[in-house]
Amino acid sequence: MLLPLLFSLAYSRKADGAYGEQHGCLPMETKLPYKWPFALDILKRQYDVLPSQRLLAFQSRYFDRIGPNMKVMLFGQVGYMTTDPKNIESILSTHFEDWGLGSRRGGLFPLLGEGIFTQDGRPWKHSRELLRRQFVRIQYQNPKVFDQHINELINGLSASGDGVVDLQPYLFRFTLATTTDLIFGEPVGRLGDDLQDTFSDNFDYASSISAIRLRLADFHWLYKPRKFKDACAVVKTYASHFVSQALETEKRHGPDSNGGHAFILDLYKDLNNPALVRDQLVNVLIAGRDTTACLMSWTIYLLVRHPAALERLRRDIAAVVPETDDLTRAHIAKLSYLKCVLNETLRLYPQLPVNIRVATKTTLLPSGGGPSGTSPVLIRRGTGVGYSVYHMHRMTSLYGSDAHEFNPERWENTGLEKKVGWGFMPFHGGPRICLGKDFALMEASYGIIKILQTFPNLRLPPGIQKEATGQERQNLTIVVASADGCKVLLR
Ligand code: HEM
Numbered sequence: 001m002l003l004p005l006l007f008s009l010a011y012s013r014k015a016d017g018a019y020g021e022q023h024g025c026l027p028m029e030t031k032l033p034y035k036w037p038f039a040l041d042i043l044k045r046q047y048d049v050l051p052s053q054r055l056l057a058f059q060s061r062y063f064d065r066i067g068p069n070m071k072v073m074l075f076g077q078v079g080y081m082t083t084d085p086k087n088i089e090s091i092l093s094t095h096f097e098d099w100g101l102g103s104r105r106g107g108l109f110p111l112l113g114e115g116i117f118t119q120d121g122r123p124w125k126h127s128r129e130l131l132r133r134q135f136v137r138i139q140y141q142n143p144k145v146f147d148q149h150i151n152e153l154i155n156g157l158s159a160s161g162d163g164v165v166d167l168q169p170y171l172f173r174f175t176l177a178t179t180t181d182l183i184f185g186e187p188v189g190r191l192g193d194d195l196q197d198t199f200s201d202n203f204d205y206a207s208s209i210s211a212i213r214l215r216l217a218d219f220h221w222l223y224k225p226r227k228f229k230d231a232c233a234v235v236k237t238y239a240s241h242f243v244s245q246a247l248e249t250e251k252r253h254g255p256d257s258n259g260g261h262a263f264i265l266d267l268y269k270d271l272n273n274p275a276l277v278r279d280q281l282v283n284v285l286i287a288g289r290d291t292t293a294c295l296m297s298w299t300i301y302l303l304v305r306h307p308a309a310l311e312r313l314r315r316d317i318a319a320v321v322p323e324t325d326d327l328t329r330a331h332i333a334k335l336s337y338l339k340c341v342l343n344e345t346l347r348l349y350p351q352l353p354v355n356i357r358v359a360t361k362t363t364l365l366p367s368g369g370g371p372s373g374t375s376p377v378l379i380r381r382g383t384g385v386g387y388s389v390y391h392m393h394r395m396t397s398l399y400g401s402d403a404h405e406f407n408p409e410r411w412e413n414t415g416l417e418k419k420v421g422w423g424f425m426p427f428h429g430g431p432r433i434c435l436g437k438d439f440a441l442m443e444a445s446y447g448i449i450k451i452l453q454t455f456p457n458l459r460l461p462p463g464i465q466k467e468a469t470g471q472e473r474q475n476l477t478i479v480v481a482s483a484d485g486c487k488v489l490l491r
Contacts, residue, residue, distance in 0.1 A: 184246075
């Protein structure tokens with residue numbers, strides 16, 4: 001029994017060695033140092049930093065000290081961390097077929113079930129094609145679809161009094177409404193305030209536990225509290241309610257004339273199973289809701305701390321969008337400074353800051369090996385590679401000595417996007433690139449313009465401490481949010 005196993009192990013090591021030699025691979029010499037057995041001190045240090053809510057700032061020190069590529073030993077297993085654009089391009093694009101999601105599927109399965117975010121290989125390809133069709137349809141949508149929700153947001157803010165207001169929870173409510181409207185065919189808010197709160201509280205809780213499970217990687221099964229199971233069940237019940245409603249409406253009245261339920265009905269036509277449709281909807285909800293809320297929140301957070309940029313954006317909006325006109329895609333396309341502001345925010349706070357892929361076959365990373373750190377590195381099947389877009393976006397070798405500063409002008413007619421290439425990846429790239437990129441940018445632009453038009457005095461309240469970007473307290477779940485919200489004065 002043991003002999004064939006040893007034989008096969010020896011054979012695959014030999015084959016791996018030959019593959020490495022053929023591609024000029026050299027071992028990675030830069031390593032994350034550790035002192036305790038199984039590198040448990042590394043885990044402890046990360047754990048100790050958690051209460052300060054500055055984990056990403058803490059990890060920056062590793063990259064600053066060691067460089068963009070490092071070998072990590074955890075529990076006796078070899079893994080790698082990288083912020084090197086060449087390696088990120090290889091994982092996400094040129095060697096895409098060699099990588100899978102690893103333990104992500106198990107970590108997210110209780111909430112997301114069988115959907116685009118938990119799948120690899122053929123099932124993922126099928127989901128991707130199915131959902132891509134929905135997003136192509138949406139791409140030409142009139143941004144007026146956001147009107148009702150932005151009006152609710154603005155009415156809420158207008159009623160919030162003259163004191164300091166935290167915009168962040170309002171923005172989360174706004175993107176919950178827009179995303180559920182997009183996928184369910186109606187916003188959860190239409191269920192009434194109490195039911196909306198039940199849905200959103202359970203969704204928030206289930207997402208936050210899912211984020212912890214993701215970080216536990218192969219040990220995600222250790223953490224599945226009863227409350228988490230209940231919260232996942234509540235989210236699924238709500239999503240199922242919308243699926244049944246769409247199917248019943250179609251049965252009774254035929255295909256709906258305004259296409260409100262198109263997302264659900266198209267998915268059902270293909271999947272033919274309400275539970276599978278439900279799962280895909282929850283997958284899109286998790287992908288689209290918090291990411292866009294955080295983009296909007298960080299944008300305003302940064303603008304009120306940089307009054308010159310805020311003033312310039314206000315002037316641009318006033319020049320391009322007459323307040324009496326409907327805001328259109330054409331207006332938004334003309335606001336080139338807004339694009340620079342959004343790019344800069346996405347650079348400093350990419351919404352999926354750190355990610356992981358696991359090699360599904362023996363492959364390589366094109367950079368990081370040997371004494372110069374530029375040779376390819378052999379990656380054996382089953383090896384995990386963490387890649388941090390957050391830290392890559394702050395590399396001075398890519399963005400210059402002011403890489404840690406908010407400077408939207410860096411994107412202005414400088415060809416920077418072309419120059420950095422894979423060094424700017426807020427939506428990733430390659431076959432798994434974000435499907436909601438256009439929707440997110442349109443929604444965020446629309447919302448920010450309307451907020452700035454309605455509140456021309458929006459500013460940072462006096463007495464709020466301005467921390468250097470990246471040094472503020474952050475709430476790290478699946479996305480990265482400001483732990484102190486986005487506090488402003490509106491009037
Ligand atoms: C600022 C907002 C957003 C950012 C920064 C963002 C970023 C990303 C990133 C980095 C991925 C790749 C994840 C991975 O492969 O591990 C992704 C995937 C995805 N995003 Fe977004 N996203 C945003 C908004 C949205 C919105 C609004 C939607 C939908 C309404 C959406 C739908 C998706 C979907 C369906 C995927 C899965 C693609 C696949 O696996 O093939 N995203 N997003």
